[in-house]
Amino acid sequence: MTILTLKDIGVTLGAPLFTDLSLTLSPGDRLGLVAANGRGKSTLLRIIAGEAEPTTGDVTRSRGLRIGHLVQEIPERLMPFPFRAAVLDALSPDQAENESWRVDIVLDDLSVPGELRDRPLTALSGGWRRMAMLTRVWVTEPDCLLLDEPTNHLDLERIAGLEAFLTGLPRNFPLIVASHDRAFLDRVTNRTLFLRPEASRDFALPYSRARAAVDEADAADARRFGNEMQKAAGLRRQAAKLKNIGINSGSDLLTVKTKQLSERAERIEATARPAHREGSAGDIRLDATRSHARALVTLEDAGVTAPDGRMLFRTGRKWIVPGDRVVLLGANGAGKSRALALIAAAISAGGAEGLRIAASVVPGIFDQGLTGLNGADTPFELIAGNYGQSDQTVRGLLAGVGIAIAAQDRPARNLSGGQRARLAMLILRLIRPNLYLLDEPTNHLDIEGQEALERELMAEDVSALIVSHDRAFIRATGTRFWRIGKGRLDEVDDPEAFFAGMEGGGGG
Template identity: 50%
Template structure:
């Protein structure tokens, strides 16, 4: 039996990220690790893998336990290797030739085409790079598995495949998964750990059920907090009253009793905790408005690859003000090419068969936040591009979750989650009335996803969305388009597409 135990674990960076964390996970436990960006998930996983240190407490693994850890990022040193070579490199050098069959077995598990195995990692999509990282870990047959944001960059087919793999191949070992994908957590985990500064909470439930249980716990804690604060106020009023009476009457007994009441009030107050609120910076959007009824129209439009090969055809499509259209389709059918075509049309390029209302003000982000510059600081970018001035820019960045001392950092040093927050702030400052969102929730934590969804709904913004996040699609979309048989057609719901993809990968 393998197990990983944490005893009074805590981590302090510039602030306390988590403390008083104690739990044990054993064979068959699959734990979802949930917290906001920058709140210690990766640091905890690294400590559990023996690659990082805690500020306090201990990580204890059962004797001989081999822990497999899949990081978020592909090492730059691996980019010149083929997928096959990277996985093979995990094996001891003396075994790479004799045991190369193990590489083929693992790549077969992930249905990796033969041609894909011998392509350089730098030429592969983010999704295939993610599969390579997982395969490299799994080829060593670990006794426990730690996965840091494993769904990032995966298309829906690969996402379902990963769900099935975790539930089958990894079902008998301890597994910890840090993820912002709510549906994925529900499908793959049996326990949920909410990482918090003072009182981490663990539930023997998958994410959605655990979230309801956590809400009940927080509600009870808030009610207790209010009762305690009322008691503190009551005791202090009584103490003040007794002090006045004691002084006026010369009664030392009343003065002593008043002191006792104040000490009791202080003791209760010092024990009162604020209820934790998850934050992902203050994501805000808007809708600069438009009077046009039809914002975008297509008629007899063909979407091609950059080399000119036909991907699919649009016979006729009107996008009305306030529509929230979701583009569905298998990987490689042309979803991102379509988004790029729309963006080019909205920024002035002539496109046969595409009509854009003159009132459209586009706001476009892709999953890599590629419009962010590689050079310069956060403050330089916001102050220099959006006419906000230094003080206003500092305030906006602070509201988005960037402390003053971090605003002079180069953008190139930001984590993926921080880049996402900066990109969403820039999107807001563009003041668009039409949002083009290509995988906008990659690297955005759950609180941020829910805030982004709420902002679009609240402002009645028009948007085109591509996303593999099923919760986000269901919560935001009101029209659904699918690319199939080389045509773009409208469907009533995304559920049949989700069901087909799940069945194909089952």
């Protein structure tokens, strides 16, 4: 039984986002939607939900299908609402009056703590606001879920809870998930659609296995295209040779043969399809310098405190040496970001109680709020004059990270999250640090950007202290792991026990 059919769907906004997309969704399909930033994922979800129209093609939904659509943006009008009231608002007036009990059931299903239910959304974290929007969708009892970046702003514990909720749905419940979280896609999907301007590819596999399959298919396409172009070139060489012979001999037969060979070459060239190449949303490159210090940072049982002064944990005696990529593991609120901020402040001050900093340390700090890029300064102003680059070079650098000329002289706060993240990485590159302090660096990056950052961090001599909720990123980049728990910081061999504790509700 098919509940949704897309036939030859296409959307063109200046340039094609995708074309000739045909797809069916059946009960039990859990489809992961993968594409770079700005390549049409949200647009496709809106079309499926009936909130937008395609440029070409048709959408057929089964009769009475109720679609629940989790969008990325939170309506401004809901921000003053308490959590529970925001969910109740999703029901019809009659349902809200007579069936308000449904809200409490859904709040329980999604493990929303009682103390949060009467707090206004303005007083909640981005993660809990995200959960409020998901709860609003789920309370309407949809037959199918469309989830647009559902893990945005969620910490590992809440991601694990969302995974448990989705995998616990009835096996025949369908959903479509647009996400850049590779581990999340592997856990909750059984199909993957790679959305492309032409020839999108669909595999009945979760993300990691589908990625291997699409890479193999693209490589086969590249070989096939090369062979066809080589064959066409051979035909053209034969045609040119015969043409010369025909001219010298005056043979009409050779003239006809020359024309036939040229036409065969033209047909091959016209029908050959080049292999897909993912257009970059912007380069991510790092440029680290080296330090010959034995230890970049030495922790001498430093205390990490909450904003109100409460002691969160003590570090014990630990070191970060050149080449270490240390990942801080801990439950939400354990003090990971506070620890990064403490070390950043100590670097700025040349040291602090319980902290020794090597004199050669040059820090590269990436904070998850991208606070330095939220003001009125333009991308051009943030780079020009600060790093010894000419104006022309600055324009080229900004274009290279995906910020078009027209956007370079507008306030940086108007850029997309992905563009601001790439701008922040460009600033780090120009600083040329020897110690990166990275707080949720993949939050706004698409999969292409995440993988580019991983490659850069894994280059020789890159040293970093990392806080991240992205399990694939942690596994790829971490060389050492420090786990916060029971008031202390312990070194562990790998992050897997911590991840398992989160998935099991242990909280770390």
